[in-house]
Amino acid sequence: MALIVLRFVFMLVAAGVGITLIKVEAFQSVLKDEPWWAFLGIMVLALGVIGIDVGVKQKRYDTISGVYFGLLVGLSLTYILGLITQVWFPADNPSAVTAHRALQLVIGMVLCYMCISLVLQTKDDFRFIIPYVEFAKEVKGPKPYVLDTSIVIDGRIADVVETGFFDNVLIMPRFVLAELQGIADSSDKLKRSRGRRGLDILNRLRNNDRVDLKIHDRETPDMEGQPVDMKLVLLAKLLEGKIVTGDYNLNKVAKLHNVDVINLNEIANALKPxxxxxxxxxxxxVKKGEEESQGVGYLDDGTMIVVEGGRDHINSQVRILVTSVLQTSAGRMIFGRYEAVEGSQGGSSGGGHKSHANT
Incomplete structure (x- = not known):
């Protein structure tokens, strides 16, 4: 909305500049009986500038400080260029002085618009650099969490956020949303189902008043041509945030670039009993193990239990003694020794509970 108002005001200023040019004697003598060509030329120039600005996608809207800063820079550049071009317009010639002022109006109009537009669209990436010193925007408060495609499709992020465990701002990049929409439109039935599930999860997050979910539209030039995973890493660096993912490869790539990662799989493993x-x-x-006499069972959370001496008790609820626990990148495995049958043949298909050994 702010840029629309800016463009409207810009066209009004252009019309005023055009009318001023019509009254300049120098232009009247050149255009003779058709001074309105000067007005039309200024309006075409203004429309061309706006057209170029509109052609650059992924716009960001303004703040009042951005307008002030852009206007200040535009007027400063106009003044400097006015001093430079003054040598071409003799001061003792009234017509030349008037023409110079008209030229300054045109230059000022274009420069002020371009400077304001540039500040409004790049205010989140603002950097002010002097030799050996860089002043950059500092992020205060909780770091934002950047979501990737796999974690949205997974769906557990919505449940975790609703518990209040994450109270940081959640960032959904536009390129991740585009990838998710592409999956939802896939001809493959399974992919299409996964993509639509991811879109449903996003709607669930967006409709939750306790969740601060923002769509990030802007891409920096160094993201051009990069794969989605690399774009996520670069965006997390830019926002000084963390990536929330369940992707093992993205986890490794992000750590190589010193970007913090929250892996929901690791959190799930840490919360297992x-x-x-x-x-x-x-x-x-529930089934035979790889070794002779071994049986295999599972807890409710999917943890695999290998039971020595359990092969003869398939489909039975048994009591075992834990002998060792192995933690792997894929999860946790428990090894135990069969002691006694606890349930009947028609028991439940999984789950378990523990008790301390008698001493």
């Missing part, structure tokens, strides 16, 4: 050697555990054996 801890079993120590010597504790007793009840689990249902």
């Amino acid at each position: 801890v079993f120590l050697p010597g504790e007793h555990l009840s689990v249902r054996i």
